[in-house]
Amino acid sequence: MKRVLTVLLAALMLLGFASTAIAEDIEIAVVPKSLDNAIFLDAKSAAEKKGAELGVTIYWEGSTTSDAAQQVNVIESLIERQVDGILISCNDADALKDVIDRAVDAGIVVACFDSDSPQSKRSFYCGTDNYAIGKLSAEFMMEYLPEGGKVAILTGVLGAPNLEMRITGFKETLAAAASPIEVLPVQTGEDDVQKSVEVVSQYTAANPDLAGWFFDGGWPYFADPDALPEVKLFMENGGRIVSIDTCEPMLQFVGLNMVDILIGQNYPAMGSIGVETLYKLIVGEEVDLGDESHYIDTGYEVVDLSNYEEVWASKEPW
Amino acid sequence: MNGRTNGAGARFRALRQTSIFNIFLILLGMCVILTVAVGNKFLSVTNIMSVVRQFSFYAIMATGMLLVIVTGGIDLSVGSVFAFSGIISCMAITKWDVPVFPSVLLGMLAGAAFGYVNGTLITRLKLPPFIATLGTMSIARGLSYGITGGYPIGSLPDSFKFIGLGSVVVIPTPIVLMVILALLFSFFLRKTVTGRWVYAIGGNEEAARISGVRVDRTKRLVYALCGLMAAIAGIATAARLGVGQSTAGIGYEMDAIAAVIIGGASVNGGVGTVMGPVLGAAIMGVLRNGLVLLNVSAYWQQAVLGVVIVVAVSIDKMRSDRRK
Numbered sequence: 001m002k003r004v005l006t007v008l009l010a011a012l013m014l015l016g017f018a019s020t021a022i023a024e025d026i027e028i029a030v031v032p033k034s035l036d037n038a039i040f041l042d043a044k045s046a047a048e049k050k051g052a053e054l055g056v057t058i059y060w061e062g063s064t065t066s067d068a069a070q071q072v073n074v075i076e077s078l079i080e081r082q083v084d085g086i087l088i089s090c091n092d093a094d095a096l097k098d099v100i101d102r103a104v105d106a107g108i109v110v111a112c113f114d115s116d117s118p119q120s121k122r123s124f125y126c127g128t129d130n131y132a133i134g135k136l137s138a139e140f141m142m143e144y145l146p147e148g149g150k151v152a153i154l155t156g157v158l159g160a161p162n163l164e165m166r167i168t169g170f171k172e173t174l175a176a177a178a179s180p181i182e183v184l185p186v187q188t189g190e191d192d193v194q195k196s197v198e199v200v201s202q203y204t205a206a207n208p209d210l211a212g213w214f215f216d217g218g219w220p221y222f223a224d225p226d227a228l229p230e231v232k233l234f235m236e237n238g239g240r241i242v243s244i245d246t247c248e249p250m251l252q253f254v255g256l257n258m259v260d261i262l263i264g265q266n267y268p269a270m271g272s273i274g275v276e277t278l279y280k281l282i283v284g285e286e287v288d289l290g291d292e293s294h295y296i297d298t299g300y301e302v303v304d305l306s307n308y309e310e311v312w313a314s315k316e317p318w
Numbered sequence: 319m320n321g322r323t324n325g326a327g328a329r330f331r332a333l334r335q336t337s338i339f340n341i342f343l344i345l346l347g348m349c350v351i352l353t354v355a356v357g358n359k360f361l362s363v364t365n366i367m368s369v370v371r372q373f374s375f376y377a378i379m380a381t382g383m384l385l386v387i388v389t390g391g392i393d394l395s396v397g398s399v400f401a402f403s404g405i406i407s408c409m410a411i412t413k414w415d416v417p418v419f420p421s422v423l424l425g426m427l428a429g430a431a432f433g434y435v436n437g438t439l440i441t442r443l444k445l446p447p448f449i450a451t452l453g454t455m456s457i458a459r460g461l462s463y464g465i466t467g468g469y470p471i472g473s474l475p476d477s478f479k480f481i482g483l484g485s486v487v488v489i490p491t492p493i494v495l496m497v498i499l500a501l502l503f504s505f506f507l508r509k510t511v512t513g514r515w516v517y518a519i520g521g522n523e524e525a526a527r528i529s530g531v532r533v534d535r536t537k538r539l540v541y542a543l544c545g546l547m548a549a550i551a552g553i554a555t556a557a558r559l560g561v562g563q564s565t566a567g568i569g570y571e572m573d574a575i576a577a578v579i580i581g582g583a584s585v586n587g588g589v590g591t592v593m594g595p596v597l598g599a600a601i602m603g604v605l606r607n608g609l610v611l612l613n614v615s616a617y618w619q620q621a622v623l624g625v626v627i628v629v630a631v632s633i634d635k636m637r638s639d640r641r642k
Contacts, residue, residue, distance in 0.1 A: 036565040041468055064459060065568065158617055188616035193563060194555055198372045199610055205368065206359040206611050222470055224560020226483055249472060249561075318469050 028085040028278055029059040029078050030271065033115065034066040037191070038222065039245060039267065040089070043113065045316060046271030047087070054279050059083070066157060066191070068095035075099045079106050085278040089114035093161060096120065109281045113270040115162050116295075123281055124289045126274050126296035128265040130162045133300055134169020137214055137242045140261050141174070141181060144240040148180025149211025152203060156191040156217045166216040166244060181212075193222045201230040204239075211239065218245035218262065221253050231258050246303050248315040254308040262303040269298040337582035341597045344630045348604050356611045365607070367490055373603025374496035375551045375558075379570060380577035380595035381503050382433075382547025385540045387578050388507075388520045390587025391447040393541065395436060396548040396574055398458035400567035403429040403549030405462050408471040408562030411478055418477045426549045432458055433545020437538030455571070462564035471562040482558025492554050496596070499550070503543075504592040512536060520587025548574075577602060580630055601630060 030047045032040035044060050051058035061078070063070030068091040078086055079102060086108055090096040093116060100120040103110050109123055116125040141151060153170070155163050167186065174181050187203055189196025196219035204210060213234075215221075220228060221243065235241065235257055243250075246264025253259045273296060280287045290296065303311050352360040359365065379396055386393045407425030410416040416424065432454055439450035484491045507513040515536045518526040527533045548567075556562040579585065580601055581594025605626055609619045 035463055035468065036568060038468055038470060038563070038565065044468075064456075064463075155616065158620075185613050185615035186617065187610060188619070190569075192565075192568065193559055193561070194375075194566065197559060198368070202365065202368050202372075202607055202610050205362070205364050206356070222559075222561060222563070224472060224474070224479065226479060227559045227561075249470065318472075 026054075026056045026085070026279065026282055027059065027081075027083040028056055028087060028275055028282075029061050029083045030275070031071065031074055031078075031086060031088040032060075032062045033071070033089045033091050035062045035064050037066065039217070039247065040114075041318070042247065042267035042316075043271035043274075046268035047275045048271075050272045050275040054276065056275070056279055058275065066091050066160070068092035071096060072099045075103055079103050079108065082106070083108060084282050085109045085111070087111050087113055087274045087278055088117075090117045091115070091160075093117040093119065109278055111274060111278050111281075113274045114265070114267075118293070122294075124277060124294040124296055126270055126277065126298050128298060128300050130165035131169040133244060133263050133265070134166035134171075134216070135173045136169075136263055136300075136302075137166070137216075137244065138170045138173035138177075138179075140242050140263075141170075141212055141214060141240065142177060142179050144242075144260060145181055145211050148182065150182050150184055150207070150209055151212040151214060152184045152207070152210060153186045154196060154200060154213060154215045154217075154220070155186055155188050156196075156219060158188055158190075163216050170214055170216070184210075189219050191217075191219065193219050196220045197223050197227055201228070204230045204234045210234070213239070213241045213243075215241065215243035218243045218247065218250045221245070221250035221259065222247075225253065225256055225258060228258065232256075235259075246301055246311065248312070248318045251303060251308050251312045251315070254303055254305060257305075260304065262308075264301045264303065266298040266300060273298060338591060338593050338597065340633065341580065341582055341594065341601070341630075344633060345597055345601050345604065348601065348608065348626075352604070352608045352611065355608075359611050360608070365611075367493075369603050369607045370493050370600075371490045371558075372607075373599040374490075374492040375555050376570070376573050376577055376602065377496050377596045377599035378492075378499055378554070379548050379551040380574040380581070380599050381500060381592055382544035383571075383574040384578050384581070384583055384590050384592065384595045385503070385507075385516060386447070386544045387575070387583050387585065388516050388587055388590045389537055389540050390520045390523065391440065391537070391541070392451065392575070392585075393433075393436060393544050394448065394451040394571050395432060395455040395458055396544065397567040397570040398455045398462065399429050399432045399545050399548040400552035400555070400570055401462045401564055402432065402458040402552070404552035404556035404562045404566055405466055405471065405564060407478070407553050408474060408556055409465065411475065412471055412473055418475060421478070422481070422553055425553045426546055429549020429552065430542045430546040433542040433548075434538060436545065437541030440541065441534035441537050459564070459568075466562075466564045468564055470564075472560060474557070474560055474562075479557050479560050482554050482556070483560070492558065495550070495554060499547070500592050500596055507592060512539065516540060517588055520589070522588075573599075573602065576627060580627060602627075 048058050071091050096117045097120040100110050104121040111123045112125040114127045187199050189199050200220050241259045242261050243259050244263050246262045403425040406428045407421045410421035410424050436451050436454055439445045440447050486494045515531045518531050577598035578595045581598030583590030
């Protein structure tokens, strides 16, 4: 009996060592759309935290700019290095499909976050429904402007699938509700803070009859509040602004009444849930991936004057 | 009196023969069209100040680029140096507790140092300017990401923000900065020996060398000045936004090169004046502003911008050819 117990104990210890060794050997690469987009930093921090918790090595790798071809090169190098898992935010769903399939064929578990490649062999996608947050933005705008008025849209890089989905969701919701809101031609800041600030400032100053802004990304709010006097004046004169993104530096603008509402994708959840689910698939644990689309909705957060202090306190300072 | 009038008339006739006059006419034409199309929206003091402030950052960077292009070179690293210098100044203020003035100097020094490295790679290792500056473009951007981890650097003091957001009397500081730098560089190119050497190198480098021009030393100085100007523009932009970012200035090198070429400089070197890039940057700034004021959809703006640039340079080229 004693001998049996000793053997069992030894076996358990070995198993324990082995599983630790397996976890420590696991390498997961998290690939954002680009390294130059600060919006992904919350996902990075959460993925690294979850990696440390699980004893998994996390690599944060990507192209310097949002470019699908460069991203394909990054994935090819990860296939060469034979990492165990890849969590990627795709710059282009179709352009990334083949390389994702090659990675899967090479035995790497691949999943998408933030921006999907649904036709590829990826295991799952975790992210926000971009159409839904565009729709929600329109609903808030209709609530703020029941009598209608002119509303401008600020976007980033033209043609980015997630931004286009938000604009479509916004416009279609207004149209479906037969809202008297008139949507003006889309303006772009090209994902550049300075250009975004200049476009918003010039457009606001030049259109005194403008009633609202929909920022489908929060680029202007990466700047200092002092850099946006036109926005401050616009809000003081009754203008309304609905903006996507709830990064830590942006929250102060809610308290300063320089934006009505921020709708944020949950990047920490994308990083954390993405890495954890990928890990479970790599070690062969059973995972419930929902329906056949294998979509994990990480939801969104809505921040206004009523809760911004609470949300701010919950965020890691940048 | 009559003699003075004749002198002024002769000077005006001479001015009309210059490329700068054509570019000025194009800019004036654009302003007239915009005034007719959108009226007070364009001519309002707020809008004009906003446009001039916006293009002043590009104009400062383009003035440095002019020197490089006049020598027959190119500098692709200015956009990255723009970001790196802004970050160095912001880091010095917020993380290393350095007072504002030395922090600004540190950022400027970082930019000049990058430029000097470019010049050294080109003159000592004989690397083509395109390759050397492509490499330093990547190094400066990589250092910016590495130092900051990608996070923006905010909480900057008002004394620093004054460089980008303040005013001297009623003129925004970046505009004052642009004018002072343009005058200084104009003096340097027109009135100093080294300035004349810059043109000589661009005209015919070998002939200049044989004539005793210190070609390599002048080139190193030119690249260092280009880096310095990118740094000043980067620091002023960080001050204007109240935040230093590793992502700032991406693609700005193309804007700077475009401003220099629109401003009448030749990519083959030897030709160009400081007024050129300032007017070139102004044309691009007014055009971008016009597209916003005219409510042109962003999906069409790039195409319109490209067409106007090609038309503007073509008109200038045709007029110059006709004079010849």
